[in-house]
Amino acid sequence: MLIGGATLAQEVPYEEYDLDNGLHVILHQDNTAPVITAGVMYHVGSKDEDPGRTGFAHFFEHLLFEGTENIERGQWFDIVSSHGGSNNANTTQDRTYYYETFPSNNLELALWMESERMLHPVINQIGVDTQNEVVKEEKRQRIDNAPYGKVIYGTGINPHLFGKHPYGKSVIGSMEDLDAAQLDEFIAFNHKFYNPNNAVLVVAGDIKIDETKKMISDYFGTITNNAPKPTRTVIEETPITNTIKETEYDSNIQIPLKILAYRTPGMKSRDAYVLDYISTLLTGGKSSRMYKKMVDEQKIAMQVLAFPRTMEDYGTYILGALPLGDVSLDTLTTAMDEEITKLQTELITDREYQKLRNQFENQFVNSNSSIQGIANSLARNYMLYDDTSLINKEIEIYRSITPEDIKRVANEYLKKNQRLELDYLAEPAQ
Known part of the structure; x- marks a missing residue:
């Protein structure tokens, strides 16, 4: 266990530890306002995708809001908003982050929802088909039909700078790759990357440390890993020597x-x-x-x-x-x-x-x-x-x-x- 600290006036105190299943936990207590944020960051981004299956990491940013065994399909956002909260997610080349912000009396709800996302996601064909259309529309809005979209999102730049490393691919991926993917490939991607040993849980805001630890143990402590922690070898790019x-x-x-x-x-x-x-x-x-x-x-x-x-x-x-x-x-x-x-x-x-x-x-x-x-x-x-x-x-x-x-x-x-x-x-x- 480590306690964070510094001599700066704006010091952010925190405590971090690991659960037995490998989930890393970071807690920050600040009781000045009755608000909490609970987030889970998974160490999976577009660089982790298989050739011919680009866009999987970003696709999961959408897919894992579809529902779980205990959260009906399409109800995720309704549950959050009806309890005075907000939520979002984002994906980069290196990681995917999901989070909820709630009034602090809904801390347990936030932890339950993120544990459900990790433990019981429902990945079926109707969800894949629905989110496929959502992602296509996002690509049209942000890249295809947006002025300078290929510069803003790097799709017109990175392929020229990276010939070997997957950073040369677009985070949003290829729509052809997503169309060609089978349901079992999405299930396999989830099993490989969305595990406690490949994630960090952070809870910040109006919390009590001991109570929060107990809730985290209850909701996350019994989740098992579907796969070993992913190992990565950095792909070395050939130096650029000519313009x-x-x-x-x-x-x-x-x-x-x-x-x-x-x-x-x-x-x-x-x-x-x-x-x-x-x-x-x-x-x-x-x-x-x-x-x-x-x-x-x-x-x-x-x-x-x-x-x-x-x-x-x-x-x-x-x-x-x-x-x-x-x-x-x-x-x-x-x-x-x-x-x-x-x-x-x-x-x-x-x-x-x-x-x-x-x-x-x-x-x-x-x-x-x-x-x-x-x-x-x-x-x-x-x-x-x-x-x-x-x-x-x-x-x-x-x-x-x-x-x-x-x-x-x-x-x-x-x-x-x-x-x-x-x-x-x-x-x-x-």
């Missing part, structure tokens, strides 16, 4: 977009935090470098962007700009490269450095300002970083970053010969 130049088309846009995308280290790397600093320096507000230069001064871009997508094994780093008027995409590339070169050759100013530190201090405090946010952070830090205590000490990593680190990371990862240059264009007229 990749590609074009993607989008029938939903009129203004093109220039993207520079790089493959970067996984989320546990300290350099991933340095790239966060670089993003904010370049496009974090109207006083940022790229915004001031390209939008305000040169008036060549109507919008600029820079952001990392951190994942467990690798990350990606995206720079982009939308042209103003008839400015060419090559002109945008030149301007972005000038800013990258500046990072690679000059240390940032003391004023910029202090502003970055202040912004991330504020961001760190805000990330722990809600019970839902705390629950998510605790689960994520344990599962993907192997360090629950990051909820209190992650700011120390940001504080340790120096101007020299920013220059070094820009030189190491933001090289022209190690990137994708993507022209994202409107679909040509037929």
